[in-house]
Amino acid sequence: MIDISNVTKTYIMGEMELQVLKGISLKVEEGDFTSIIGPSGSGKSTLMNILGCLDLPTTGQYHLDGKEISTYSEDALAMIRNEKIGFVFQKFNLLPKLNAYENVELPLVYRGVKQKERKGRVEEVLESVGLFGRMDHRPSELSGGQQQRVAIARALVGNPAVLLGDEPTGNLDSKSSEEVMSIIEKLNVDGKTIILITHDNEVAERAKKQITIRDGLIMDRKVI
Numbered sequence: 001m002i003d004i005s006n007v008t009k010t011y012i013m014g015e016m017e018l019q020v021l022k023g024i025s026l027k028v029e030e031g032d033f034t035s036i037i038g039p040s041g042s043g044k045s046t047l048m049n050i051l052g053c054l055d056l057p058t059t060g061q062y063h064l065d066g067k068e069i070s071t072y073s074e075d076a077l078a079m080i081r082n083e084k085i086g087f088v089f090q091k092f093n094l095l096p097k098l099n100a101y102e103n104v105e106l107p108l109v110y111r112g113v114k115q116k117e118r119k120g121r122v123e124e125v126l127e128s129v130g131l132f133g134r135m136d137h138r139p140s141e142l143s144g145g146q147q148q149r150v151a152i153a154r155a156l157v158g159n160p161a162v163l164l165g166d167e168p169t170g171n172l173d174s175k176s177s178e179e180v181m182s183i184i185e186k187l188n189v190d191g192k193t194i195i196l197i198t199h200d201n202e203v204a205e206r207a208k209k210q211i212t213i214r215d216g217l218i219m220d221r222k223v224i
């Protein structure tokens with residue numbers, strides 16, 4: 001599904017160049033649960049942005065479902081992102097004035113899905129993260145763990161091929177973190193492909209494959 005090889009990323013800021021990824025090769029198959037672990041500043045979010053087609057590599061290849069990403073137009077890439085990838089971030093990025101239902105519904109509204117179809121789907125994903133009974137609560141009326149579960153529901157509502165999480169438990173206490181991780185694990189058991197970026201070893205160990213990155217390079221790969 002995902003096949004990147006020799007990917008580098010260099011940020012250019014004025015006269016300064018910073019090479020953050022120094023040649024990363026990585027394959028993700030359908031149904032995989034892969035964690036990418038590394039210290040702060042090692043290039044994890046940069047890699048996640050590339051995996052999620054939010055940014056392009058400076059050099060190297062990225063084949064998604066067999067096709068090189070750099071051959072797509074901006075618009076085509078945006079479509080791919082919408083259709084294939086669900087994102088979850090450390091900060092939940094929910095809209096504060098919308099309730100849980102409306103936050104989860106939004107991607108379907110943008111896609112032009114009819115209201116009747118939206119309702120069934122939104123309720124189904126809220127149910128799957130255990131928040132059916134909280135759908136009329138705004139983010140400020142939910143705990144951190146509940147907010148992240150809303151964010152997961154929003155990421156899943158369009159049924160993406162892969163769920164990409166960038167430190168999804170980074171802002172959570174251990175109990176909420178456990179709730180979120182058990183939802184992610186269950187999603188994978190049900191067949192969803194998951195890529196999880198973390199600096200937390202306990203979280204990384206929940207995956208089936210673990211990749212360690214340091215200073216822009218893969219230092220270790222293991223199957224758990």
Ligand code: ADP
Binds near residue numbers: 039047
């Ligand atoms: P991690 O997620 O592992 O903490 P990042 O990928 O966010 O690491 O960052 C790696 C390095 O790249 C850091 O030194 C960071 O300051 C730098 N960096 C990240 N994004 C940008 C950007 N858009 N422009 C310039 N430098 C960046």
Ligand code: MG
Binds near residue numbers: 045
């Ligand atoms: Mg990061």
